[in-house]
Amino acid sequence: MFDTFRNAWKIQDLRKKILYTVMVIVVFRLGCAIPVPFIRPEALQAWVGETGNLLGYIDMLTGGAFARCTLFALSVTPYINASIIIQLLTVSIPALEQLAKEGEEGRKKLTRITRYVGAGIGFALAIAYYFLLRGQGALLYTEGASAWFSAVVIVLTFTAGSLLIQWLGEQIDVKGIGNGISLLIFAGIISRWSSVFTSAKNYLDLAAEGETKYYFFLPLIVVLVLAVIVFIVILNAAERRIPVQYAKRVVGRKMYGGQSTHIPIKVNMSGVMPIIFASSLISIPGTIGSFFPTLYDSTVHPVWAAILGAFQYSGWAYAVIYFLLIIGFNYFYVAIQYNPVEIANNLRNNNGTVPGYRPGKPTSDFITRVLGKITLVGALFLGIVAVMPIVLGAVTGMNIALGGTSLLIVVGVALDTSRSLESYMLMRHHKGFLE
Template sequence: MFSTLRNAWRVADIRKKLLYTLMILVIFRIGSAIPVPFLDPSALKEMVSSQGNLLGYIDILTGGAFANATIFAMSITPYITSSIVIQLLTIAIPALERLAKEGEEGRKQINKITRYTAGGLALVQAIAYFIMLRNLGALTYNSGFAFWFSAVVIVTVFTAGASLIVWLGERIDEKGIGNGISMILFAGILSRGPSAVMRLWSYIQMANQGETQYYFLVPLVVVLFLVIIAFIVLMTNAERRIPVQYAKRVVGRKMYGGQSTHIPIKVNMSGVLPIIFASSLLSIPGTIKGFAYANATVEQMQGFGYKLLSLFDYNNWLYAILYFILIIAFNYFYVAIQYNPIEMANNLQKNNGGIPGIRPGRPTSDFIARVISKITLIGALFLAVIAILPIGLGAITRMNISLGGTSILILVGVALDTMRQLESQMMMRHYKGFLE
């Protein structure tokens, strides 16, 4: 790998792309450190620190920019929401479905709609954040003209920051290496790495002070972290190949078809979306608890409402069970709207193709549906285990482990995708790639 990097660095245009991508990521991290005026982030940090909180989840995706109330506090969360919404609407709205089938031009139009939708969502989200910050007492001015002026500034800066991040991601797509939005998300999550290392180091210091169990637990966590990464790489690349045989046909004086191929079905077809859906849904009770019981008294903490919302805390067994079930359910839902076995069977029949041993038409669609169902179950269990393992490990070891399943999946997925793109750049110049 190091020799490949050295060869890539020697190629002028690849070196320019790498440096351009690095420059964009540096700009993103600088923006994540510039505070928004008229805000005191101390109240927001206290709110974000509570586990199981939706705000804490957003803070992870933004690389800590949200808790610090910086200009990139919303990061790419409006764009992620917009992408998910447009993707779901593509199945429901015929006009969007036709655009999705029109090739490159159709994708450009859908991307344009996604950007505009992300801008609208960013404005709505910025207004919601401002109201939340006011309720938390994080505003410098709370009345008069100064309040309204600061409100306009704060909402404008939040919205502009989210829009600027989307623009920076597009610049990486155009002139850099890797997927721009994914690279920005990767950089944000990776920036939290030093704090996780410092947390592990604090446990080692506790071991030096007499709590010797951490001499065993800290290396165990590190080894499990490496095992999880290897497991994610294995399952991300795994696929089930359905064999397809095309019949020979004569057109004029030429013969077409007759070749054998396959339909690749990825084990992890839905990526991290089921985990994002499930964690976002389960974080809502924790967020309500944080707002409603911000300064709870002893009597309030003993009330029914507080105890009910506490069942959905990140470290509660009910949270883990519901998390596991929701990930599996959302995985099946996402695969169901992305793959249509009947359409796949009809396309095979139109192109004189068929699966060996399976009759065309209904039997073919039933066979594809059974295969997809089995693969979906395996992929869902894989995602659920990856998401639940850090929770269970933290409960057993009593350590605050900064290993979120979503974060690890995103980091590994983006790294693999970037490696493949860099490999393709190298292969065009007759160099050996990363994945050989």
């Protein structure tokens, strides 16, 4: 990977793209430090930072901008939500499905629709964020004309920030090295990793004061993190190849077809989406408990206290439910991405067959079985990576600041960016650069 980046720097056009991408990321980080007026962010930071809270998870994706109430507090969240919604609606609404099949022009229309939906979601989230700030006493003005003016300024600023981030991501796609939104998420997560070194230093100080167990736990966690990174790299590249044989056919005096190829099915075809879905869903009880602290009192609300206690981040029930949700969402996401019947029909229409299986339903059933097995492996992989920090925290008694979701996103984006640079260099026919 490092050789790829070094060799890419030698190409002038690619060097300009890299510098442009770096400039956009710098602008993004500056926006994450510009405070929105009429807000006291210190009133929100401690509450958002609670582990297992949905708002804390959003703060992780925004690189800490959410808790600091800065210009880019909403980050790419509206755009990601809009993309997921449009992707799901494409499966269920025929008009959107038709646009997806119209090639480049249809994709442009879907991108425009996604942009408008993202703007609407950003405006709605900005209003919700304003009322959250108001409820936590983080606003400077809450009465009279000043309150109305400050509300308009705050909501419009957060909305404009979300649209600006969306535009920055698109500029990286057009003028940079691609993967714009993913790179912005990458930059936000990396900016938070300084807390990892702070936590390590604190545990080393505890070990020096007599808690010698941390001399064993810290190296163990470092080794496990490195093993997880290697595991992520291997699983991201792993795929099952279904062989396909195309029949020969004679057209005039020429013979066409007869070649052998394959259908690649990636083990981790859903990426981090199942983890994002599962994290958002399982964090809802903790977020509700943050709004109503009295629900944790077992003497007043015994049922709610038991439910919220089961959804504590450090609890085993949380880990088990989280793991099962990841598996369920992984199957769901793969089901809307892959249609075995459509794949089998396309093969039959192009005189292609899977060796050993008749065209039509037998081929569709075979692809369904293969998808089920591959999806299970990918789901278990995602579940283990996501749950491992929780298990390690429960066993060692340490607060593992480096989450599995962060590692998946960072490593995945780094690999995708490296592949994009390799493709660009191969397209320019620079032989030997990738050797």
